[in-house]
Each structure stands twice: as C-alpha cells, then as structure tokens.
Amino acid sequence: MAQTTNVMRLLSAAGLPFSAHSYDASITDGMLVAAALGENPEQVFKTLVTEADRGVGTGGHGSQHFVFVIPVNCTLDLKKAARAAGVKSIQMIKQKELLPLTGYIHGGCSPIGMKKPFQTFIEESATLYESIFVSAGQVGHQIQINPDDLKDYISADFADLV
Numbered sequence: 819m820a821q822t823t824n825v826m827r828l829l830s831a832a833g834l835p836f837s838a839h840s841y842d843a844s845i846t847d848g849m850l851v852a853a854a855l856g857e858n859p860e861q862v863f864k865t866l867v868t869e870a871d872r873g874v875g876t877g878g879h880g881s882q883h884f885v886f887v888i889p890v891n892c893t894l895d896l897k898k899a900a901r902a903a904g905v906k907s908i909q910m911i912k913q914k915e916l917l918p919l920t921g922y923i924h925g926g927c928s929p930i931g932m933k934k935p936f937q938t939f940i941e942e943s944a945t946l947y948e949s950i951f952v953s954a955g956q957v958g959h960q961i962q963i964n965p966d967d968l969k970d971y972i973s974a975d976f977a978d979l980v
Contacts, residue, residue: 825930825955829963834971836963839951843958846925848890855951855960859891860943862951862960865927866894867916867936870905883919884908885938887929887952887968892941892980902939902977928955929972938974940965945976 821840829836841854852862866888869881884903886894900908913924921933929938929952944950944965952968954961969976 821956821959823954823956823959825928825953825961828931829961829971832971834963834967836961836967838954839960839962840958841960843956846957851960852890852951857951860889861947861949862890863887863941863944864890865922865929865953867911867920867927868894868896868899868908869911870900870903870908883911883936885929885932885936886941886979887938887944887974888941888979889943895980898977898979899939902975902979903937922953922955923957926953926955926957926959928953928961929968929974931955935973938972939977939979940969940974941979942976943980944968 826838839855845851845854848864849859852859866886868884871881886899888894896908917923949962950965951960951962
C-alpha cells in the first residue's frame with residue numbers, strides 16, 4: 819500500500835499487527851466498501867459518534883460523546899447504545915461536528931487516533947471473527963485488525979449495540 823495513515827503509524831508504533839487495505843475513495847456506502855474489499859459486511863465495521871445530554875439537573879454541562887463501532891450492514895440501536903454508555907438517551911452528532919470533534923471526516927472516521935479519547939463500544943459480534951475491518955482514518959483506506967487488539971488499544975468495551 820502506497821499511503822500510510824496516522825492510524826497505521828499509531829498501530830505500528832504500538833507494535834500491533836494489522837494489514838492495510840485500500841479501495842476507490844469515491845465509494846462512501848459501507849456495504850459497497852465491504853464489496854470493494856471482497857469481505858463479509860458483518861466483518862467490516864463503521865465508526866459512529868454520538869452525544870448524550872448531560873442534563874440540567876445533574877450538574878453536567880453540554881454533551882458527552884461516545885463512539886460506537888458496528889458492522890456496516892447494521893444500524894445502531896440508540897436504546898442499546900445508551901444502555902451500554904450508562905446514559906438516559908443518545909443521538910448521532912451532526913455531520914458538521916465530526917471533523918472538529920474527532921479530526922476525521924465522514925466516511926473516514928476511525929475509532930483509533932481521534933483528537934481526544936472518547937468512551938468507545940464495539941458491537942459484540944466482532945468477537946466472532948479473528949479480524950475485523952475499520953477505517954484507517956482516511957476515505958479509501960481500511961485496516962484489518964484483531965478485535966481484541968483493537969478493544970485493548972482504544973480501551974473499548976464489547977456490547978450488544980444492534
């Protein structure tokens with residue numbers, strides 16, 4: 819692979835094994851990405867960023883952000899996501915908030931190497947596979963990594979999310 823992304827540099831520096839894969843960057847649909855990679859959509863994961871209101875009465879201010887990593891052929895169950903995060907309710911952030919918050923653009927958001935760490939949850943079905951695919955931090959680039967290595971590296975938890 820000609821291009822090395824920041825995600826790849828971080829994993830290499832941590833000594834974690836992964837393999838890099840690229841696809842046509844004009845493809846933005848997760849199911850089409852899985853097809854372009856020639857992989858099972860249940861093993862190709864997308865990274866979703868959400869927010870939960872901290873609530874006026876709790877002394878919290880603003881919103882709290884959470885990251886969910888789920889298969890591209892699934893939809894995040896917001897009730898399950900809120901339960902996993904231990905909050906009352908959760909919603910997707912607005913697309914325009916993604917880059918300033920994470921440092922990543924839509925279609926290239928990786929759970930690895932965000933501007934700051936957020937509590938992250940990976941759909942528990944990831945544990946069924948020796949490796950899963952997640953964004954390498956740029957549209958057109960994915961990494962294949964062991965789900966336990968990913969979980970440990972980003973201090974995530976496995977949860978029922980779909």
